[in-house]
Amino acid sequence: MPRPIRSAWLKTLATVAAVVLLAAIVGRALGQPALAIAIAALLVLAWHYWRLRRVLQRLVARQRREPSQGGSVWDELDRLLHRNQREMRARKQRLLGMLRSYRAAAAALPDAVVVLDRNSQRVQWFNEAATTLLGLRHPRDLGRGLVDSLQPMPLAHWLAGGRNAEPILDIASPVDPAIRLNLRLIPYSAEHWLLIGRDVTRLLQLEQVRRDFVANVSHELRTPLTVVHGYLDMLDPEDFPGNPEMLEEMRHQSQRMARLVEDLLTLSRLESQQHSQEEEPVAMVPMLATLRREAEAHSQGRHDIHVEDEAGIDLVGSPRELHSAFSNLVSNAVRYTPAGGQVVVRLRREHDGAVLEVRDTGHGIPADHLPRLTERFYRVSSSRSRESGGTGLGLSIVKHILGLHGARLQIESEVGKGSVFSCHFDAARVRKREPAFPTTVVE
């Protein structure tokens, strides 16, 4: 027991004992000791009762009361209660202050922030930016279902995805269609979701400027390059007896530049599309035959090439674009596999969808390069790629084409053992093979 409590306790005991003793002495003098002690005990009890009442009053009182000053155990208890109440009030004030500053910070965020009830998907709170970007209004939208409040945004299906909902990268704001928004859903507790809407209008404009710039530069370079290329072709190596390799090197580099420009133009075109250009059956038998011929031409007999058709299906999309994507993967496999290696192109089923995979036993790719492989101009070993004549745009083109077809590229690789590049198509892109399909593959 702490010292102050112990001494208050002893003081109270001593006082009670003194009162009882005094009553016994007085009672004895008056000839009624038992009655005097009984009256003293009743007085002590009444005093304790009165002090207990004051303690209870402190506990239920709303306003602050000064602590008692006396030295009894009840006064000590009163002081302890007063101290606890003061500390509790201070903690509450601190927490309230923190809560207010968090709210103020969330309210001042430039991004729209909306707190939703997870089950009913009703709006519980939103900040000022949610008014300017999403058109939510106080108090009209508080407690309303988010899907109704954000009409005509098509969010019902997206919200149903909950925890697995992929961010919506670009959607028009219901306030003004010129404002483009990026939406993401964050389930931050068992009962609540957070919807964050970011204004990406400026970012998308900059992206567009960059795309236009690359497309325009590539377009402008195309004509002068064709002219240079034409003149170089007309020159005769015998006109340069002192340096016969010079002309060959000039031709080689001008071809490389022409390829680069063509690839950049292809990328610009793909980037400006929302979906694949054509939606038609892509006959996979002639497609696989073309890929085999291309691989063999590229390999010049240096590799063991297999094409395996296990799926017996056709795809739906743009034959030209899909051919370009698959052919990029096949040419990589041949290019980055030393002579004597194996290249396998396989079409197989996966659940309701299909996979076209290109497997090689080549150099392989270190794991830390894999996430960046589809970036433009990204090369694992620039010297090796440059030697092989690559521009570093191939996989970027593949990724875009697959994206336009709702498919995804998966890359697995082990250094020294080889790589597998798989294109995963979902059920919507797969259809039963019909032998009578016209051959639409571009060779």
Ligand SMILES: Nc1ncnc2c1ncn2[C@@H]1O[C@H](COP(=O)(O)OP(=O)(O)OP(=O)(O)O)[C@@H](O)[C@H]1O
């Ligand atoms: N099958 C593969 N095996 C090993 N490395 C590969 C393979 N495929 C791609 N890579 C690596 O990934 C890099 C990027 O490939 P990408 O096809 O984008 O460019 P590239 O082949 O250099 O040029 P191009 O634009 O002519 O295709 C390559 O430089 C190479 O280092």
Ligand SMILES: [Mg+2]
């Ligand atoms: Mg390539």
